[in-house]
Amino acid sequence: MHEIGFIRDLAMVMIVAGATTILFQRLRQPVLLGYILAGVLIGPHTPGVLVADPRAIEDISNLGVVLLMFTLGLEFSVRKLRQVGVGVLVVAVAEVGLMLWIGFGIGELFGWKGMDSLFLGAIISLSSTMVATRMLSEGGQRHHPFAQLVVGLLVAEDMLAIIMLTLLTAVAIGGSVQAEAAFTLIGHLGLFVIVGMILGLLLLPRLVDYVAGFGRDETLLVSVLGICFGASLLAAWMGFSVALGAFLAGAIVAESRSVARVMHLVEPLRDMFAALFFVAIGLKIDPAMLLHYVVPALLIAGAVILGKTLACSVGIFAVGHDARTSLRAGLGMAQIGEFSFVIATLGLSLGVISDFIYPIAVAVSVVCMAVSPYLNRSADKLANGLTRITPRSARLLATSYSGWLANLKPVNENAALAAIFRRLLWHIGINVLLVVTLFMLGAYVNAHNWTWFSMVGIGRELRHTLIWATALFLSLPMLIAVYRKAEALGMLLAEIGISERFTGAYTQPMRNVLARIIPLVTLLALGVLVSALGSTILPPRGVALSLALLGVVLAVVMWRNLVQMHARLQAALKDTLDKPEHTP
């Protein structure tokens, strides 16, 4: 009986998971629920202990978090987020905010300490992608209009979850909501996400496609796992959660042409470790403790189901879908799941929440998971019932609201102009972000690596000059792009904003003025921003001025080259993001 210690526990868990998955599939219940219950049954708190020391399993289930987040990222993808639409995004933000507030309120009501209430809010704010998408595919409803909305909401929530995970870490480490520390962390986070995404998008999808070209599944899988774990490790080193790194890695790899193959290979791993993850959750639960908190758990579960259903239904209706679709979408979101456990685990591992939060989170999610198939199945009946009891006047109001919304949408020429307008703003935004990133990177290098500089004999001033000059000259293509887009924006605004009806003969000169003013103002604002950002690495004034002058001269002389360089960079990114759908 050698080499058995660790394998024994794992084997127990896998056997139980295997039996559970068959049983729950047979009973048409959510399998995740089965995993958790099985974990409780074989856990150390139940008589007839089967797994005495859940430590090893927990180690492995942490792997589950990484792989789970990676596959969520794979399914996320930047393109999907763009497809979600602003309306759904707003609904998701409002709904998550509302649930946060409800959770916090319930915590306060019970007289829990502030951090417990805050984490409770976070725990109940995010629906379970795994539960919801399984329910949709099990019910064969993946292509219903309401399913598209649910998936959109889930994608938006994924993004909010990442933000929330990071903010909670900041808040928890800061001890309380210290504005300054939180802002620094958000700044770092932003830097990490933006630099990571841009560098990642430029390099990784190409790398993955190159490796996929070998045509060997093993090579593709192992290198993609290397990317996934590498990103997790990088995130952890920068002080963020491994979940964030894995998710970003997934979202980046999702832009490669081979994403379908990658998904296919990673799915079995995800399934195995997700099973371990959910069983491990059950292992941590003491049923006696659950019984002790049954009242708050049921109350919170009720709040989740009602709150999520209402918030999502009303929100979806408000952005212009019919009442039945809205209700079904709302019911589809009425549970919590994997993110709740990730957040609760985060709180526990940081030592900022009380012990009872975790079992409550589990109990609430178990109740929601158990209820959700019934909610989903009875959605039609519920909709019919609601229609019957709604007064005629309210129904008329609803119909006229939908009609009014439909009329609001811009049409024809205006719509085309609006699209151009949005694209220009989007381009300017991205380029400004890139410039900001470059200067912040410069500040970062300056702050961290200066022993290295002094070793090669570079003093403080020279170092500042070097970094600042590098950042400035690397920014040149982006600055020029901003100027050009701002020019285009100015012309567009001049065309739309200054109507011949009002200005008569002055129309053309006024248009010219507006078209010139906008790029100049933009450049000025950018200059101020850059000097503010680069204040820590600003060289002596004289040097800075001459460098800036040199920059302007270079920009004018090399204008065409720089424009081309920017175009190539943009094309590379665009090529990655606009690839055709899933061609293997």
Added chain:
Amino acid sequence: MHEIGFIRDLAMVMIVAGATTILFQRLRQPVLLGYILAGVLIGPHTPGVLVADPRAIEDISNLGVVLLMFTLGLEFSVRKLRQVGVGVLVVAVAEVGLMLWIGFGIGELFGWKGMDSLFLGAIISLSSTMVATRMLSEGGQRHHPFAQLVVGLLVAEDMLAIIMLTLLTAVAIGGSVQAEAAFTLIGHLGLFVIVGMILGLLLLPRLVDYVAGFGRDETLLVSVLGICFGASLLAAWMGFSVALGAFLAGAIVAESRSVARVMHLVEPLRDMFAALFFVAIGLKIDPAMLLHYVVPALLIAGAVILGKTLACSVGIFAVGHDARTSLRAGLGMAQIGEFSFVIATLGLSLGVISDFIYPIAVAVSVVCMAVSPYLNRSADKLANGLTRITPRSARLLATSYSGWLANLKPVNENAALAAIFRRLLWHIGINVLLVVTLFMLGAYVNAHNWTWFSMVGIGRELRHTLIWATALFLSLPMLIAVYRKAEALGMLLAEIGISERFTGAYTQPMRNVLARIIPLVTLLALGVLVSALGSTILPPRGVALSLALLGVVLAVVMWRNLVQMHARLQAALKDTLDKPEHTP
């Protein structure tokens, strides 16, 4: 930087594995070799340590052994073994025996202690399925005739590996080659494998197909993993290695109709954990120690390459293939791999081999893996060269040997008779095994669970009577089947063996006598065997006799029912084993 300890090391390993797999794929070198080298590079013995504590990785890489053996089992399958053919089986046994002897001899030559020499023999006796099959598929040679032979040899070696693993455990625990302990263990092993295979074949493929019917990959994967780990755990509890359990589970699941889907789902897991497994091997290696043992390692590697190539080539040629095919097959087998590490790890964990055996095993396998692609690529040149330097007479001899072998094969009527003859013997063998199994199970129950019997007030004699009677009556269908097959065998033998030419008028009576004698002798032998096996559970003589009489009466009265029962049982097994190839 929370939850990081264990993930950090794993991430390091996955990143390095990812980079290695791309690099080695690019260089067209065996990726497994790359994993091992990468492990050495990031290991605790190399300056610039990246993974300081390889313990956690080793825990996980043990998982790799289970999954590796499971997939080997999946690819093994009883049907394939039957297709391999007796010739290849004999070659494999001879070759593995030779390599065992060579390894042992080399160990003795270096003056190592007996156990070290024995393990060295075992380590170098088994070729690497992973290296060999990859080489074949990378070279696009999977369907060459020589590739079929290599796969056949590998399948046969897999079986031998399982036997060897168990015997080594027995020998190591016994301290030396104690005949009695070894035989008891072999008995137990046989019981475990036979009962496991028969019960498994009756239940598990049906279960897997049932679960596959749900049409959900996750459910199928998790339940198959449950089976795999369950079997491993069971094997460990019975005192065998987890590798054996996992392999048997794989071989049994391989008989389900959904094996292609299962394989597809398990492969990514296998790839991930195999990468971890091989990197973990590298982690354990101290390059300084390797340098110290470079001479024996090179010598042994040479012995492996020469010995395996020669033994396999000559063997394959001897059973009737042409010289070129034989040489290519031999070259394809000229490496060692995963089994070597499993055996070395077994020796280490049992504490019976010296520390230097493991690094030597790794060094030898690394040399072989590095050389094998070149051997494979230059196989044709080698064959041409050999043909040129072989004297004409030797070539003539070889050609006439092949011709003589081709003439030896039985043809037409004789071939058909021989086939019937083999089938009858095979049926009798299986049924005898089943009877033996039942009685041994009875003895096992008797030996282990007797407190349970006395609790319900059953004394020693009554217990014996009960168990013996149960075993006897459960054996009835098998005993009758043996009798009927022996009858058929007798008639067949009488027909072939007693020729009218010699016996004249006495032919028919003598044939009748022979046809009767054979089943009676068989039954008698069976009776002796059963009483010997059941001696520990034999009830008082009077009871035993009356039970036996009752058995005979029952057999005669219920003859037809029992025959039908046996037929149904046989049909169920046959149905599992003779299913059409891979229909999903």
